[in-house]
Amino acid sequence: MAPPPMAAAPAKKGGNTTLYIVIFFLCVISVMAGTFYFQTQSAASKAKADLEKIQADTAAKMAAAKSDFEKQKIQAEAAEKTRSAQLRAELAGKEAALEAKAKGKEAQLKALEAKVNADLKAAAKTVRNANELKAKAANERNTALTRLREASAAKAAAEASGKAIDKKLADEKAKLARDAAAKVAQANARAAAATRGAVAEAAKAQSMRKQLELAGAKHRQQIAQANAAIAKAKGDAAAAAKAKAAAAAAARAAEKARAAADAAKRAAAKAKAKRAKRAKYRRKDELSGRKAFYLRRGGNKYCADEGSKWKCNRRSIGNWERFNIKDIGGGKVAIKGGRNNKWCADEGNRIRCNRGGIGKWEKFLVKHRSGNKFYLRGGRNNKWCRYTKQNVKCDRPRWNMATQFRYKRW
Numbered sequence: 001m002a003p004p005p006m007a008a009a010p011a012k013k014g015g016n017t018t019l020y021i022v023i024f025f026l027c028v029i030s031v032m033a034g035t036f037y038f039q040t041q042s043a044a045s046k047a048k049a050d051l052e053k054i055q056a057d058t059a060a061k062m063a064a065a066k067s068d069f070e071k072q073k074i075q076a077e078a079a080e081k082t083r084s085a086q087l088r089a090e091l092a093g094k095e096a097a098l099e100a101k102a103k104g105k106e107a108q109l110k111a112l113e114a115k116v117n118a119d120l121k122a123a124a125k126t127v128r129n130a131n132e133l134k135a136k137a138a139n140e141r142n143t144a145l146t147r148l149r150e151a152s153a154a155k156a157a158a159e160a161s162g163k164a165i166d167k168k169l170a171d172e173k174a175k176l177a178r179d180a181a182a183k184v185a186q187a188n189a190r191a192a193a194a195t196r197g198a199v200a201e202a203a204k205a206q207s208m209r210k211q212l213e214l215a216g217a218k219h220r221q222q223i224a225q226a227n228a229a230i231a232k233a234k235g236d237a238a239a240a241a242k243a244k245a246a247a248a249a250a251a252r253a254a255e256k257a258r259a260a261a262d263a264a265k266r267a268a269a270k271a272k273a274k275r276a277k278r279a280k281y282r283r284k285d286e287l288s289g290r291k292a293f294y295l296r297r298g299g300n301k302y303c304a305d306e307g308s309k310w311k312c313n314r315r316s317i318g319n320w321e322r323f324n325i326k327d328i329g330g331g332k333v334a335i336k337g338g339r340n341n342k343w344c345a346d347e348g349n350r351i352r353c354n355r356g357g358i359g360k361w362e363k364f365l366v367k368h369r370s371g372n373k374f375y376l377r378g379g380r381n382n383k384w385c386r387y388t389k390q391n392v393k394c395d396r397p398r399w400n401m402a403t404q405f406r407y408k409r410w
Contacts, residue, residue, distance in 0.1 A: 050085040054078055106219070116208050123201040130194035137187035144180035151177040203268045210257070210264035217257035221250035288327045291407040292317045303392065303405075305337030309350040310392035317410055332365050332379075334358045346378025346394045351385065367399060372406045375399040 058078040065071045151173040158166035228243035293303040294312065303312040304320040314321050322338035335344040337353030344353040345361040355362055364385075365377040376385040378394030385394040386403045396403050 051082060054081045054085065113212055116205065116212050119201070119205040119208060123198065123205045126194070126198040126201050130191060130198045133187070133191035133194045137184065137191045140180070140184045140187040144177065144184045147173070147177040147180040199271065203271050207261075207264045207268045210261040214254070214257040214261040217250070217254035221247065221254045224250040288325050288333065290410050291323055291325055292321050292410050293323060293405050293407055300406075303387075305339040305344070305353045307337075307339050307354065308352060310344075310353075310387075311390050312387050312392065313390065317408075322410055328358065328363060332363045334362050335364060346380040346383075346385070348378075348380050348383075348395065349391075349393050351378070351392050351394070369404075372408065373404055374407065375403050376405065 055078075058074060061074045062071055065074060151170065154166070154170035154173040158170040224243060224247035228240060228247050231240035231243045294300050301312050302314040302317055302321045303310050304314050304318075305323070306320065318338075320337075320339045323344075324336040324338075326334045326336070328334050335353075336342065337344050339353065342353045343355040343358055343362045344351050345355050345359075346364070347361065359379075361378070361380045363379040365379075365382075367375040367377070369375070376394070377383065377399070378385055380394065383394045384396040384399045384403045385392055385405075386396055
């Protein structure tokens with residue numbers, strides 16, 4: 001009988017069209033099952049009629065026979081005709097079953113193909129959306145650069161004139177520049193997330209396509225092998241040789257499809273591992289850019305660059321509380337203070353922002369936790385940094401709640 005109907009997978013991204021196609025092919029499978037039943041019944045009825053005719057002819061000949069030798073000959077001929085009729089009926093049943101199974105399997109493969117095509121279309125749409133988000137991020141960057149230039153010009157004008165109104169205008173321009181920078185960060189994050197999702201969906205859809213091609217190749221190989229067996233049973237040497245050659249070609253095609261499917265599977269696994277590796281550093285990368293630090297304990301006070309040390313006792317974010325974080329690779333960052341725009345160094349008993357370049361002491365290891373929580377390990381003695389007695393210093397061998405900081409974008 002025909003294979004059981006395949007459960008229709010929900011068309012989560014291909015829309016209702018995929019669902020309608022799947023339902024259509026499930027109906028085809030049901031029709032194939034009915035056709036197979038009808039063909040089987042017809043073959044059985046024909047075989048029964050042939051046997052009844054052979055029995056009737058044999059009875060008539062036996063009645064007219066005049067010798068035992070003639071009767072034995074009639075019985076032998078009847079037995080041979082009976083075996084031939086049974087063989088024809090058996091082969092007809094096998095052919096009907098093979099045809100119904102083949103058509104049912106083809107309907108299943110077509111339904112799967114429709115779903116795979118819908119997934120590929122959805123993946124392509126995701127890629128287009130990711131590219132659109134990249135373009136929007138580029139526009140946001142251009143806007144941010146314009147705001148930054150305006151803020152710099154306004155600051156220079158305010159410093160030159162010394163007027164309060166110019167200083168107020170410069171502050172407003174600086175705020176617009178900070179808002180534009182925040183929008184750039186958000187746009188970049190959305191574009192990066194969309195790109196990762198698009199790559200993952202495309203790889204998955206391509207892997208499914210290769211698996212589908214492998215299933216089709218295996219099906220054609222099975223049909224060719226069955227046809228060769230039936231031709232051999234019928235005694236048709238030419239048809240058997242042709243079917244055998246077709247089965248060999250189908251076997252080669254199946255092996256080629258298997259190799260392609262395995263390659264696609266390995267590529268998808270490699271891409272998944274690569275995404276997992278990138279995700280390991282993604283949260284650390286979120287710390288990069290413009291941030292203000294504040295303490296988990298101590299009333300959520302912001303940390304300030306006071307030149308000679310960090311002091312975490314501020315209630316609002318000013319210039320001294322604004323830090324720039326640079327990702328330098330290997331899970332490490334360099335931090336630039338907001339007071340004199342100098343790199344911060346781990347000096348053991350304090351963090352001091354007065355360096356013009358990045359050396360060993362200016363490299364901090366980041367351990368990023370859930371949300372905006374993070375820990376810093378200094379580069380001088382590889383100790384975790386903590387806040388104590390109006391000072392931040394890196395002297396702890398282990399990270400714990402006392403060494404936890406949080407960040408806020410500015």
